[in-house]
Amino acid sequence: MLIECIPNVSEGRRPEVVTVFADAIRAVPGVHLLDFSSDPSHNRSVFTLVGDAAGVEAAVLQLFERALAAIDLRNHKGEHPRLGAVDVVPFVPIEGVTMADCVALSKRVGAAVAERFHVPVFLYEEAASTPARRNLEDIRRGEFEGLPAKMSAREWAPDFGPAVPHPSAGATVIGARMPLIAYNINLATDRLDVAKKIAAAIRHSSGGFRFVKAAGFALENRGLVQVSMNLTNYEKTPIFRVFEVVKREAARYGVQVLESEIVGLIPSAALHAAAEHYLQIEGFKADQVLENKLRQAE
């Protein structure tokens, strides 16, 4: 079982403090800290860790303990909107684990955070208790400073914990979502209007695929344009389908796809799905992948 967790913490200017957080995560058995980075202008750090359910739960609780001791949001300034010392904690199913498992984990961790640290917890995305709480932006609107007023309204009672914000740590957003894939397709043209029209055709907000966010950009130093995308659920809106539609829409303007690129990390299964599609592979099982079989044996 492999769950990814990407906690966002409201501290990005004191490396010695961020190192304490990282060390606390690393010390949890069965958990691997893959990456962490701090943005001083955002005054925020992002950690990427993986492990089984018990491991990532223990790591998140360790992180809360250290963050609450070190961060006071009453003195915190930064460009990035934030609601809490530990601002947002998404759990992401990677392998041998379902979205339902990650939703259950979100609730378990939310209840533990509320009980042990007296921080109010809002569940979001797949774990949200109402549609109004699915989007992080809606929960976070008003930020830390607006929390007392926001939480006094009945519809913003937290899912776990006290009805008022924690004095120094605010509130926390915990939930479950699919891995996000940052995917760009570069077109062999400098016509920005073509990239923008294709982006509009494929993105959810203007009638396209349910799990695609997209925009058109010029890559001026290369004389190209780019359809830049976030794919928010590669199982339900797979990469190959998006790629084929972009290629088809581009052809309608006499434009060819030059190349595509994956930005950052991608789960292996998202690439396997493309191979299965194009090679017309039937009856393939994840445990035929040698590396998956190996992980099961460990």
Place this chain on the structure above:
Amino acid sequence: MLIECIPNVSEGRRPEVVTVFADAIRAVPGVHLLDFSSDPSHNRSVFTLVGDAAGVEAAVLQLFERALAAIDLRNHKGEHPRLGAVDVVPFVPIEGVTMADCVALSKRVGAAVAERFHVPVFLYEEAASTPARRNLEDIRRGEFEGLPAKMSAREWAPDFGPAVPHPSAGATVIGARMPLIAYNINLATDRLDVAKKIAAAIRHSSGGFRFVKAAGFALENRGLVQVSMNLTNYEKTPIFRVFEVVKREAARYGVQVLESEIVGLIPSAALHAAAEHYLQIEGFKADQVLENKLRQAE
């Protein structure tokens, strides 16, 4: 670093003995026994294990110790050709390791086997010392019973160890090769001649791709035909290229590809290469795959 090793041992009729071999492999730290199976009519067992170089080396030496104590080829009968108690030991690079590393490992293990167990060792495939020793079948021709005569010829002096066979354990073949992928493409026709013509077009022996073995078969209960393949180097002859040529050749006879299938295990990278090809992904690095990054962190 991940190396696969698939030792073939000349014992498939005494499960209690095969279990001792499996337990000896499992007891080596850092080595995972993914699978093992015995064939009583072949009187032979095949083990699939993975680990780093030091781990698989230790596991193979453990296996030799147990196999030499339990197997006497002078009393061994079975349908499968065999030369030794531990008959053949291929090392296969999977991830974070080169073929050159696996060739070096083959020589190290070969020297150790010769020194500790006084068994003559022939290196094969990528580790072969001469072209005449690349193919396992050429080394094994004559089998255990023919070894004394064969080894008396100068050209069959072993790469390591004594110039005569071990009395009860014969000789051993050790080497390095790429993972073998068993891949079938089913055609939406019952015309066996079409499958046979396509198999002839793509296989190395009749002018096709360097690393393809292929044959055409009828799947009579489904009313289909199949191009059945072994891909012996997916890096140099990738799956997607073979698939596209089969599809193109089939079209020449008015026949469509119905589906394809992977039989058994496949390294993740072989599927990633197909995704990269069809999605035209540029600049992709293996450590962008989340699971690879995880393994590096372990």
